[in-house]
Amino acid sequence: MATPEQSPLGKTSSYIDEYDASLLFPISRLEKRLELGIDGQLPFQGVDIWNAYELSWLNSKGKPVVALAEFFIPVGSPNLVESKSFKLYLNSFNQTKFDSLQAVQNRLEADLTAAAGSDVHVTVVYLHQAGSSADIGAFDAVCIDELDVDIEHYSTQPNMLKASADQIVSEKLVSHLLKSNCLVTGQPDWGSVIIEYTGAKIDHEALLKYLISFRQHNEFHEQCVERIFTDLMGHCHCETLTVYARYTRRGGLDINPFRTNVDGAQPENVRLVRQ
Known part of the structure; x- marks a missing residue:
């Protein structure tokens, strides 16, 4: 497994605007967990929730589409995904044609599941339909x-x-x-x-x-x-x-x-x- 130092972080990167799943850079969770004394069964359950606010692609006629996306990466996945590589990957959708929003969501789920090593759930919603899902909240604490x-x-x-x-x-x-x-x-x-x-x-x-x-x-x-x-x-x-x-x-x-x-x-x- 590649190390964080081998990731795109801190390096000059070309911003590829045509779909490329190879841009995703997985990093094993194991080393840091061993540092915490976690070996074998996890003492917790949970998820990493990522929200994307700059997701865009082209429809079948070449017209741009903008959307929001939620990504739910399970805590039990062998890998996390390095964040800059995630951004570069999402940028690669910018000049890529997809027939539907569902096709984009399916592609995101397949690629991120492969990178994380466990099933990743993705929800994509057109920006004009986001509505109250983008409202500001607060922790009740x-x-x-x-x-x-x-x-x-x-x-x-x-x-x-x-x-x-x-x-x-x-x-x-x-x-x-x-x-x-x-x-x-x-x-x-x-x-x-x-x-x-x-x-x-x-x-x-x-x-x-x-x-x-x-x-x-x-x-x-x-x-x-x-x-x-x-x-x-x-x-x-x-x-x-x-x-x-x-x-x-x-x-x-x-x-x-x-x-x-x-x-x-x-x-x-x-x-x-x-x-």
């Missing part, structure tokens, strides 16, 4: 960003996490201060993260300091969310835990990893104000 804390660390500090075993609670907490950097280029990735759990009460100040400590951390979006999940389980011993991050878009794509140990839990693809 307690925001911890106004806590008055002193920050000393900007690289991940999981040992700061702590919980009070004599208080068992169910909480939904959100922070909009999550920032990490691309694993290869170091470019900033901005996100909001909601943490929903049942168990020993997590110290809110410690949690905020921990999330801010990702500020100079270099990892892909999916890897950051899995790190947050495993760190919270390891240091706070949650009975149930869900971690859902919504990252701002880059190049017309946003990435939204969802990880949970709650059977049957499904994320709502809610578009936040920065998205």
